[in-house]
Amino acid sequence: MSQEKQTVYVSKDLYEKVKKYIQEQGTFNTVDELVEFMLNELLDQSVNETMSKEDEEKVKDRLKRLGYM
Amino acid sequence: MVSKPHGGKLIDRTRIGKSLERLQEDAENMLKISISEGRAYDVENIAHGVYSPLEGFMGYNDYISVLKNMRLENDIPWTIPIILDVDNKCIASIKEGDEVVLNYNNINMAILRIEEIYSWDKKEYAYYIYKTKSDEHPGVEKIYNRKDKIISGPITLLRDIPEIYENVRLFPKDTRVLFEHLNMKNIAAFQTRNAPHMGHEYVMKAALTFVDGLFINPLLGWKKKGDFIDDVIVNSYKTLLVNYFQKDSYVFSILRMEMNYAGPKEAIHHAIVRKNFGATHIIIGRDHAGVGNYYDPYEAWKIFEEFPDLGITPLFIREAFYCKKCKTMTNEKICPHSEDDRVRISGTQIRNMIMKGERPSEYIMRPEVVDVILSYKNPFF
Numbered sequence: 001m002s003q004e005k006q007t008v009y010v011s012k013d014l015y016e017k018v019k020k021y022i023q024e025q026g027t028f029n030t031v032d033e034l035v036e037f038m039l040n041e042l043l044d045q046s047v048n049e050t051m052s053k054e055d056e057e058k059v060k061d062r063l064k065r066l067g068y069m
Numbered sequence: 070m071v072s073k074p075h076g077g078k079l080i081d082r083t084r085i086g087k088s089l090e091r092l093q094e095d096a097e098n099m100l101k102i103s104i105s106e107g108r109a110y111d112v113e114n115i116a117h118g119v120y121s122p123l124e125g126f127m128g129y130n131d132y133i134s135v136l137k138n139m140r141l142e143n144d145i146p147w148t149i150p151i152i153l154d155v156d157n158k159c160i161a162s163i164k165e166g167d168e169v170v171l172n173y174n175n176i177n178m179a180i181l182r183i184e185e186i187y188s189w190d191k192k193e194y195a196y197y198i199y200k201t202k203s204d205e206h207p208g209v210e211k212i213y214n215r216k217d218k219i220i221s222g223p224i225t226l227l228r229d230i231p232e233i234y235e236n237v238r239l240f241p242k243d244t245r246v247l248f249e250h251l252n253m254k255n256i257a258a259f260q261t262r263n264a265p266h267m268g269h270e271y272v273m274k275a276a277l278t279f280v281d282g283l284f285i286n287p288l289l290g291w292k293k294k295g296d297f298i299d300d301v302i303v304n305s306y307k308t309l310l311v312n313y314f315q316k317d318s319y320v321f322s323i324l325r326m327e328m329n330y331a332g333p334k335e336a337i338h339h340a341i342v343r344k345n346f347g348a349t350h351i352i353i354g355r356d357h358a359g360v361g362n363y364y365d366p367y368e369a370w371k372i373f374e375e376f377p378d379l380g381i382t383p384l385f386i387r388e389a390f391y392c393k394k395c396k397t398m399t400n401e402k403i404c405p406h407s408e409d410d411r412v413r414i415s416g417t418q419i420r421n422m423i424m425k426g427e428r429p430s431e432y433i434m435r436p437e438v439v440d441v442i443l444s445y446k447n448p449f450f
Contacts, residue, residue: 027377036144037378040077051242059246066236068247068320 008035071248071256071347072381076122076145079241079345082179083116083226093227096180101172102159102220109173109230110290110325111151114342116179116226117240119324121345125223126153129187132219136197139334139375146341146376148334149198152189153181154216160186163220170227177227184222191215198331201363207293208330208360232325234289234303239322244284245347247320253282256320257350257384258343260357261287262328264297264305264442266434268414270313271389271398276352279384283319284348285310290327293360294450295420299323301448305441312437332357332364333372337379344381351381355388390414391432423448 010018018031028034051059063069074080084092104112114120122145127135130142132150141147153171163169165186171179195202195209204210232238239247248256257276261269277283287306289299297305303323310321326342329335335358340351357369366388373383387400391412395404404411412432422429428439442448 027374040378051246055242056246059243060250063239063243063247063250066239068239068243069250 005032010035070254070349071245072344072349074118074121074241075341075344075380078122079118079245080115080121080124081118081242082124082224089227092180092225093177096170096177096227099168099170099180100162101170101177102155102163102181104153104171104173104178106173107291107327108153108171109178110327111153112171112173112179112224112226113229114326115151115224117242119241119326119342119345120151121241123151125181125184126219126221127151128185128221129219132187132189132221136194139337146337146379148341149329149331149338150194152219153221154189155218155220156216157218159216160218160220171224173230176230178230179224179226181220181224182222183220185220187219187221188217189219198329198334199363200332206330206360206363208328211291211327211329234299234323237303237307237321237323238325239320239346241346244320244322248282248284248347251282251317251320253280253320255280255350256282256284256348257352258284258286258340258346258348258381259352260339260343261285262292262296262302263287263416264301264448265309265438266414266416266419266429267391267398267432268389270309270435271400272352272354272386275386276350276384277318280350282317283314284343284346285319285321286324286343286346288326288328289323290325292328292450293330296328296450297442297448298445298450301442301445305438308437308441309435313435328358330358330360330363332359333369336369336383337372337376340373340379340381340383344379348381350384353383353385420449 022028022034115123127150132152134140134142135147135150139148163183165183167183169181170177171181191212192202195212199206199209204213257280259273273283287302306321336353343351353369356366370385387402389398389400392399392404392406393410394406414433419429423442
C-alpha cells in the first residue's frame, strides 16, 4: 500500500465530534489516523476469506486424529 | 468471535495434490540454498499463515519500515523483521527473478522467487530492535552471527519438517476451527518459553476468569543457555494442564519460532502471531520476552499504546508471588502485606535449585511439574 495520501471530505460537525472523541480517548493522534483505521477495518471484513466446508472438514478430521476434538 | 487475521486475510502458501507434486518435481532441478533451523521455522510460519499478512521473506522497504517505524510499508503493525540471510558465495550464483529451493537438513522445504537481494547493517538492526548493540545480549549475538546478505520474495511450501510433537502442533486454520467448535469467542493467548511455575499458573487463571478459553502456546526452538529444553516444556505443561485445569478451558499447542529476547518489540510480535491463530487477547506479564536488565520491567506494556490498530487486546497482569498472610498466590495490586510475607518466584532460583537436584517448594512450582523436570538428566539448554 502506498504512503501517498488523498483528501476525503466529511461534514464539519462530524469532524469536530471525532476530534473531541480523539482528545478524550487518547488512542488516536489525529482524525486522519482514526478514519484510516476504521476504513481499513471495514475493508478487512470484506477480504476476510472464509474457509470452504470441504477444507473445514479436513481440518476437523485432523483435529479429531490429534485428539483435540 | 475469533480475531480477524492480521492484515485481513489468513495467508496459505501451501499446495496440495497435483500442483504440489509438480512443484516438488520442478524443485529437484532448482538451485538449493541451505537455511538454518530458525529460518526453516519462518518458512513454515509464513506458509501456514502464522505470519499473515507476509507471503514471503521481507523486501528492503518492509525491512527498513519495520526497523524504523514498527510497521510494514503498507502501515500494518509489525515489529520484528522476517528476513532470510545468505552468504556472499550464494549471492554469486543467483539473481533477482530466479526461483530457488530453500533446503533445511537435506529437506527441500520451499520454493522462493527472489524479488530482491540487499545488504543489511546488523548494528543498525540491533539498535532498533534490541535497543543495544552489545553482543552480550543473546538476541544481538545471534544477529551478529547471521550472514551478510538478504534475499526476499514469496515462498511456496513443498513440505514441512518432520515434527516430533506433531500431536500438539496446530496451525492458525486448525485453531480457528477448534475455537469455534469449543464455543470460545474470547480467547486469551499465553506465550511462554518456560516450564510452568505457580506465577505462570496464576496469570493464566487470572485471564481465564474473564475469557472463554486459554490458548497456551509455548515457543519451541533455539533459546539462550539456561532456558528449559523443548521436551521439558511440553511434558511439564501437559502434566500441569491434566492436573490443574478444566479440560475444555484451554487449547495447548506448540509454536516453532525462535526467541529473540527483544522485550517490548517482541511482545507486539507475539501478539500479532497469536492474533493470526484467532486469539482475541494476549497475556503480557512482567518483562515480557526480556533478558537481563535491557528493558524496564513493564516496558512491554507501554509499547501497546503505540498500536491502537493492533486488533488483539493485551491483558496486562502483574507478577505473581505467594503471600504467607493472604495464604494464596497474589500480586502487588491486591496484596496489602509486606515484602517479608511474600515468596517471590525467580526463574534463576528455580534453575539453581534444579541443577542441584533440589525440589522447589509448592509455593513456587507444582510437585507434579517438579517431578517431570527432575526426570531429565539435563533439563536446560
